[in-house]
Amino acid sequence: MAMIDRVWDLGYAAGWRLVRALPQQWAMRLFDLAADRAARSGGPDQLRRNLARVTSTRPDRVPDDLVQASLRSYARYWCEAFRLPSVDPVGLAEVVESSATGLDHIRETVGQGSGAVLALTHSGNWDVAGVWLAQRVGSPTVIAERLRPESLFRRFVRFREQLGFEIIPLTGGATPPFDQLVGRLRQGRIVGLLAERDLTGAGVPVRFFGEPTRMPAGPARLAIDTGVPLLPVSCWFTPGGWGFHVGEPIDTGRGVERATQLLADRFEAGIAAHPADWHMLQPVWTADIAADRLTRGTRPQAR
Template sequence: MDPKARVLDLGYAAGWRLVRALPRRWALGLFGIAADRAARGGGPVQLRRNLARVLSIAPAQVPDELVRASLRSYARYWCEAFRLPSMDPVWLTERVESSATGLEHIHEAAERGRGAVLALPHSGNWDVAGVWLVRRVGAPTVVAERLEPESLFRRFVRFREHLGFEIIPLTGGTTPPFEQLVARLRQGRMVGLLGERDLTGAGVPVTFFGEPARMPAGPARLAIETGAPLLPVHCWFTPDGWGFQVGEPIDTARGVQHTTQALADRFAADIAAHPADWHMLQPLWTADFTGDRIARRHTHRKPSP
């Protein structure tokens, strides 16, 4: 293994052990300090650009406090990810049910035996929502982006398998992910997909916050292929917990492009309501990609939420 990759892997392993051993308040405090340091000097340029689209202002006009809050939210996600395997799943399930709206859409899909495609943006803590699914509906099937190094990818797979998820790798599997996901939906299973970031460069053209972007075709294609409802899901943080919202099924009758645009519109409304909890530090809009960045979409990735 490359020495830098090994250091990265060992760093995550040490973090998992250390953060679980610390009291929650101390762990969140340490991650908050790291976020505040990252926010100095205006914070990550791409995060500021992305938030500017959400607010319909120039990047320089994005409030520094919003950038700081976004980085703190991102740090909280990672802190909770490290601690989640040791948290009480019964308590987590009850907390989700006390704050979530629209859970009846998931229950209805499960009762009809058709499964559902749950499409989410990179917001809040979707792993906690997955714990609720495991406890109340059944193990969700999710697609995992392959990370570098391979040992770190396997570590994240084990983490989510420990939570009760079924993991399908985005690349490198023996069967294409789409075929496996179709099979799971036809078995009445729930499929969860992070749906606003296109990793291939060949996604569906959409207008997102008034600008051209591309989004994955997978959520729409799966719903159209199987007849399973396409449910937009949004997650965000509250001061002492989490907020979750499951929207009404998106109409898929007009094809992949129209369905993906409708999903993008739903994502935009939800992100605008909780901009600080949208963890998008990577380029997403067409204008932010150059030829070399597009080429790098096809390479293995380092960790992102």
């Protein structure tokens, strides 16, 4: 296992160096070719099952071009992630500012001296959204799932710290991450959480694209406990850039369960509008999760 972990770490390290050294067009072409090769074999089974829910069809009827587009989108995320530390953050923030919608929800919150919980899905390039926050609002605080090996986890932490993020490990810290996030929010900080996939098995039951699953209680609980807004964020790719939308605050007045369902509804709308840009290759729905519990954690999870 130590050798496998070392190979993963060296592979990511090599990717960071190689992709940043290549011209952008060449790098993206290589990632497209890798995505197309995966698509020719039918694509990952779990991706097809997830897209089937989003498009209300059976896995074997998910269009091949949607699978290819999804894999290309996922490849684009990784290509951009490898290259992002070399990109001018000021210019990148200007690009986001020119196309994103709903940013006033964040500005209003910050202007009142309050923090906010931003809840996102694994869609588009949320790292780019974080760069905008770091440049225009202040360093966002995010949770990082601890990867194996530890050297790879540290590599991802350094990557996001270079972008201006504050990283709190999901596990292994001296203080529970929830308590740390509460402290940041009470300081008027912005907390960003990827929130459509429950990693604990103890999340809030919700209906998502018509089927039962669980989503983390953390975003709603943090907003309720600290009195800050809970803002859903949609991210997607455009041919020449990125799309971002910050939605109106979720009503948290009826408790964690109701707020989490409302958040799931917003996520559903955002994913349905841009299904190819939802990078979810892991089980999400209750019906798919049991077998994954036996193997999850043996390799780095996507983002």
